[in-house]
Amino acid sequence: MSRLKDLFKKSANVQTQEAQGEEQSHEAEGTPSVPEGLWVKCPKCGELLYKEDVVNHYYICPKCGGYFRIKAKTRIKLVADKGSFTEWCTGLANSNPLDYPGYEEKIAQVQAKTHLEEAVRIGEAKIDGQRVVLGVCDARFLMGSMGHVVGEKITRSFERATEEKLPVILFCCSGGARMQEGIISLMQMAKTSAAIKRHSEAGLLYIPVLTDPTTGGVTASFAMLGDIILAEPGALIGFAGPRVIAQTIGQKLPEGFQRSEFLVEHGIIDGIVRRENLKQTLSGLVKLHQRNKGYCQFLRINLPEENKEEKHSRKRRKEKEMTAWEKVEAARDSKRLTSLDYIETIFDSFMELHGDRAFRDDGAIVGGLAVLDGQPVTVIGVQKGRNTKDNITRNFGMPSPEGYRKALRLMKQAEKFNRPVICFIDTPGAFCGIEAEERGQGEAIARNLLEMSDLKVPILSIVIGEGGSGGALALGVANEVWMMENATYSILSPEGFASILWKDSKKAKEAAEVMKITAKDLLELGVVEQVIPEDIPACKDNLEELSKDMKNRMHEFLEKAEGMSGEELAARRYDRFRKM
Numbered sequence: 053m054s055r056l057k058d059l060f061k062k063s064a065n066v067q068t069q070e071a072q073g074e075e076q077s078h079e080a081e082g083t084p085s086v087p088e089g090l091w092v093k094c095p096k097c098g099e100l101l102y103k104e105d106v107v108n109h110y111y112i113c114p115k116c117g118g119y120f121r122i123k124a125k126t127r128i129k130l131v132a133d134k135g136s137f138t139e140w141c142t143g144l145a146n147s148n149p150l151d152y153p154g155y156e157e158k159i160a161q162v163q164a165k166t167h168l169e170e171a172v173r174i175g176e177a178k179i180d181g182q183r184v185v186l187g188v189c190d191a192r193f194l195m196g197s198m199g200h201v202v203g204e205k206i207t208r209s210f211e212r213a214t215e216e217k218l219p220v221i222l223f224c225c226s227g228g229a230r231m232q233e234g235i236i237s238l239m240q241m242a243k244t245s246a247a248i249k250r251h252s253e254a255g256l257l258y259i260p261v262l263t264d265p266t267t268g269g270v271t272a273s274f275a276m277l278g279d280i281i282l283a284e285p286g287a288l289i290g291f292a293g294p295r296v297i298a299q300t301i302g303q304k305l306p307e308g309f310q311r312s313e314f315l316v317e318h319g320i321i322d323g324i325v326r327r328e329n330l331k332q333t334l335s336g337l338v339k340l341h342q343r344n345k346g347y348c349q350f351l352r353i354n355l356p357e358e359n360k361e362e363k364h365s366r367k368r369r370k371e372k373e374m375t376a377w378e379k380v381e382a383a384r385d386s387k388r389l390t391s392l393d394y395i396e397t398i399f400d401s402f403m404e405l406h407g408d409r410a411f412r413d414d415g416a417i418v419g420g421l422a423v424l425d426g427q428p429v430t431v432i433g434v435q436k437g438r439n440t441k442d443n444i445t446r447n448f449g450m451p452s453p454e455g456y457r458k459a460l461r462l463m464k465q466a467e468k469f470n471r472p473v474i475c476f477i478d479t480p481g482a483f484c485g486i487e488a489e490e491r492g493q494g495e496a497i498a499r500n501l502l503e504m505s506d507l508k509v510p511i512l513s514i515v516i517g518e519g520g521s522g523g524a525l526a527l528g529v530a531n532e533v534w535m536m537e538n539a540t541y542s543i544l545s546p547e548g549f550a551s552i553l554w555k556d557s558k559k560a561k562e563a564a565e566v567m568k569i570t571a572k573d574l575l576e577l578g579v580v581e582q583v584i585p586e587d588i589p590a591c592k593d594n595l596e597e598l599s600k601d602m603k604n605r606m607h608e609f610l611e612k613a614e615g616m617s618g619e620e621l622a623a624r625r626y627d628r629f630r631k632m
Contacts, residue, residue: 089103090102090103091103092106092120094113094115094116094118094120095113095118095119095120095121096113096116096117096118097113097115097116097118099113099115099116101113101114101115106120110130110327110328111126111327112327112328117285118286119263119264119284119285119286119287119327121191121225121263121264123190123192124168124172124173124188124189124190125173127188127223128173128177128186128188130327130330130331131177131179131186131221131330131331131334132177132178132179132186133177133178133179133180133181136176136177136178137175137176137177137186138175138176138177139173139174139175140174140175140176140185140205140208140209140212141174141175141204141205141208141209142169143169144169144170144201144204144205145201146159146170146199146200146201147200147233147236148232148233149200149233149234149235149236150232150233150234152232152233155232158194158232162192162193162194163193165192166190166192166193168190168192168193169201170193170199170201170202170205171189171190171193171194171195171196171197171198171199171202171226172187172188172189172190172196172202172205172206173187173188173190174186174187174188174205174206174209174222175187175209176218179221179331179334179335179338180331180335182335182338182339183218184218184219184220184221184334184338185209185210185212185213185218185219185220185221186221186222187205187206187209187220187221187222187223188222188223189202189222189223189224189225189226189263189270190225191225191226191265194227194230195226195227196224196225196226196227196270197226197227197228197229197230197231197237198226198228198229198230198237198240198241198269198270198273199230199232199233199236199237199240200233200236200237200240202230202240203237203239203240203241203243203244204240204243206222206244206247206274207240207243207244207246207247210244210247210248210250210251211247211250213251213256214247214250214251214254214256217254217256218256219256219257219258219259219338219341220251220256220257220258220259221258221259221260221261221334222258222259222260222261222274222275222278223260223261223263224260224261224262224263224266224270224274224275225263225264225265225266226265226266226267226268226270226275227265227267227268228267228268228269228270228271229241229268229269237269238269240269240273241269241272241273242273244273244274245273245274245277248274248277252277252279252468255343255468255469255470257279257280257337257338257341257469258277258278258279259278259279259280259281259282259334259337260274260275260276260277260278260281260282261282261283261284261325261330261334262275262281262282262283262284262287262289262312262321263283263284263287264284264286264287264288265287265288265289265293266287266288266289267288267289267290267291267292267293268291268292268293271289271290271291272291275289276320279341279465279468279469280322280337280405281320281321281322282321282322282323282324282325282333283312283315283316283321283323283324283325284312284324284325284326284327284330285312285313285324285326286311286312286313287311287312288310288311289310289311289312289315289320289321290310294309294310312324316406316407316413317412317413318407318411318412318413319406319407319408319409319410319411319412319413319414319454319458320407320409320410321406321407322405322406322407323403323404323405323406336401336403337403337421340403340421340423340428341428341469343469343470344427344428344470345470346614346615347427347472347509347510347610347613347614348427348607348610348611348614349426349427349428350424350425350426350427350607351425351426374538375564375565376564376565376567376569376570376573377546377560377561377564377565379538379539379540379564379569379570379571380540380546380560380564380569382538382589383517383518383538383539383540384480384517384518385589385591387591387592388478388516388517388589388590388591389516389517389590389591389592389595389598390433390435390436390438390478390516390517391418391433391434391435391436391476391478391516392418392433392435393592393595394433394476394516394595394598394599394602395418395422395431395433395476397595397596397599398424398599398602398603398606399422399423399424399429399431400422400423400424400425400426401422401423402420402421402422402423402431403420403421403422404418404419404420405419405420405421405462406458407454407458408454408455408457408458408461409461410454410457411454411491412454413454413458414447414451414452414454414455414458415435415445415446415447416434416435416446416447416448416449416450416451416452416455416479416483417432417433417434417435417451417455417456417458417459418432418433418435419431419432419433419458419459419462420462421471422474424474424603424606424607424610425603425607427472427610428469428471429466429471429472429473429474430462430463430465430466430471430472430473430474431473431474431475431476432459432462432463432473432474432475432476432527433475433476433477433478434449434451434476434477434478434479434523434524434527435449435478436448436449436478436479436517437449447483448480449478449479449480449517449518450479450480450481450482450483450484450523451479451482451483451523451526452482452483452487452488452491452493453488453491453492453493453495453496454491454496456482456496456497456499456500456526457496457499459475459500459526459527460496460499460500460503460504463503463504463507463511464503464507466507466509467507467508467509467618470509471509472509472510472511472512472610472613473507473509473510473511473512473530474511474512474513474514474606475511475512475513475514475527475528475530476513476514476516477513477514477515477516477517477519477524477527477528478515478516478517478518478519478539479517479518479519479520479523479524480518480520480523480545481520481521481522481523481524481544481545482497482521482522482523482526483523496526497522497523497525497526500526500527500529501525501526501529504529504530504625505529505622505625505626505629506622506626507621507622507625508617508618508619508621508622509618509621510531510609510610510613510616510621511529511530511531511625512530512531512532512534512606512609513527513528513529513530513532513533513534514533514534514535514536514584514602515528515533515534515535515536515539515540515541515571515580516536516539516590517536517539517540518539518540519535519539519540519541519542520542520544520545521542521543521544524541529625529629530625531609531613531621531624531625531628532581532582532609533579533580533581534580534581534582534583534584534605535571535574535575535580535582535583535584536571536583536584536586536590536598537571537572537583537584537585537586538571538586538589538590539571540569540570541569541571541574541579541580542567542569543567545560546560546561546563546564546567546569547560547563549563549566549567550562550563571583578631578632579632582605584598584601584602584605585601586598
């Protein structure tokens with residue numbers, strides 16, 4: 053499997069054409085699309101382009117990178133296996149609940165012009181041989197607005213997908229509610245959402261892909277209810293459109309407001325995928341979410357073991373035992389391996405998922421989907437920066453409330469799909485600041501402790517550097533907790549301990565000895581189950597060696613969890629902490 057993380061690298065902020073008004077004022081006649089003929093005009097830069105070049109470039113402008121809006125038929129061809137799409141829910145009759153003048157005639161005109169029955173096509177398809185339900189909204193049909201028929205097609209398809217236990221992938225493109233159908237259009241938001249809820253409770257995968265534009269009632273219903281929400285670059289996404297917002301507040305909107313990139317930064321969607329990578333990404337996600345009963349779906353059954361000579365060599369390289377304070381310094385060393393170092397080395401692939409779906413994406417917490425020798429897992433880690441700039445982005449490994457909420461979102465997702473959770477802990481503590489308190493830092497940590505205690509999948513937490521206070525424990529309510537030999541895990545920093553109890557922070561070295569914060573101490577106290585040896589403090593020189601050791605131990609951990617019920621896993625986790 054390819055390294056899926058590469059598909060979520062930040063892309064350039066590609067601005068497509070501004071949406072032509074709000075809701076349904078985006079009429080199909082005003083939307084740029086690829087017309088018949090030899091030449092086409094780019095919706096962004098206005099350049100005349102050779103049509104064949106545009107088609108061969110996935111309907112992306114080869115000069116400026118602007119995205120063309122594409123027909124439902126074209127979208128299906130780009131994503132589904134050839135000839136695999138079978139449309140569902142055809143022949144549904146439109147109604148005119150408001151008796152709106154000329155509505156029937158307008159529908160008939162658009163049907164004749166687009167050769168579509170309605171604004172969405174949905175049915176069964178295959179992506180790299182895997183059965184899915186695939187739906188595509190088409191902006192040419194009254195700007196993809198959602199009336200009764202659109203809502204009914206989507207609802208029926210989710211119901212059938214639930215019965216047949218199929219994942220759903222839905223490409224969203226809409227101006228919102230269909231004004232001509234009034235309150236009946238509004239009701240479709242609740243109807244589709246209820247069907248999605250039942251599909252989710254059946255443990256099934258739903259991926260909406262947001263394209264330009266996705267606004268109004270569609271954004272406030274089925275577009276935002278996915279397990280994993282993706283978007284194309286530069287797509288306009290929002291509830292109220294930019295023109296309405298600007299007029300309402302009387303302010304100029306910031307550059308890039310309501311674009312895909314803006315939503316990733318603010319934690320609303322999981323990631324952006326370029327059009328040429330969509331099929332590969334969707335295929336990989338469907339494979340990762342094929343529900344397995346166990347936790348040992350390994351492709352590599354027998355991992356290489358260290359021979360006696362290697363063990364002896366390791367022992368010879370080991371120098372004198374470090375003091376507690378020396379281990380504190382080693383745990384804080386800027387050259388020490390980070391969560392991403394281990395994630396990228398141990399796992400076959402990693403796709404990072406972003407955001408808490410409420411406020412922002414916290415760079416101090418990384419998390420997403422990974423594969424351990426064929427076994428899908430959810431991986432979460434506190435990430436410190438590799439340099440000054442990176443440390444600012446990562447807030448020096450001090451998570452904010454939204455970071456803990458992102459972690460919890462991913463853990464609950466893992467529970468839904470029966471994936472083990474592996475956490476890497478390396479933090480001096482949760483971020484201490486005005487904004488963190490305003491957004492409920494304590495509540496976010498408490499919520500993680502509560503939910504992790506009863507999670508119905510195996511949880512493994514590894515302290516790889518600093519394990520500082522409640523900020524570390526928020527990812528540490530696990531079935532087993534391991535520590536690197538030179539890591540630390542403590543109630544607070546030695547400086548803080550000395551300052552509070554001895555009124556002198558300069559006595560931090562003495563405090564480190566008293567606090568019992570080393571891996572050896574915590575193993576004796578029963579706080580951790582395993583200590584991973586470091587012949588030299590963890591760095592790039594021994595990354596491969598340490599990762600190999602960790603991988604072996606992860607296999608053993610998951611083998612112990614194999615066959616346990618979710619209730620048994622949660623009960624053992626409860627008993628583990630109950631003894632302390």
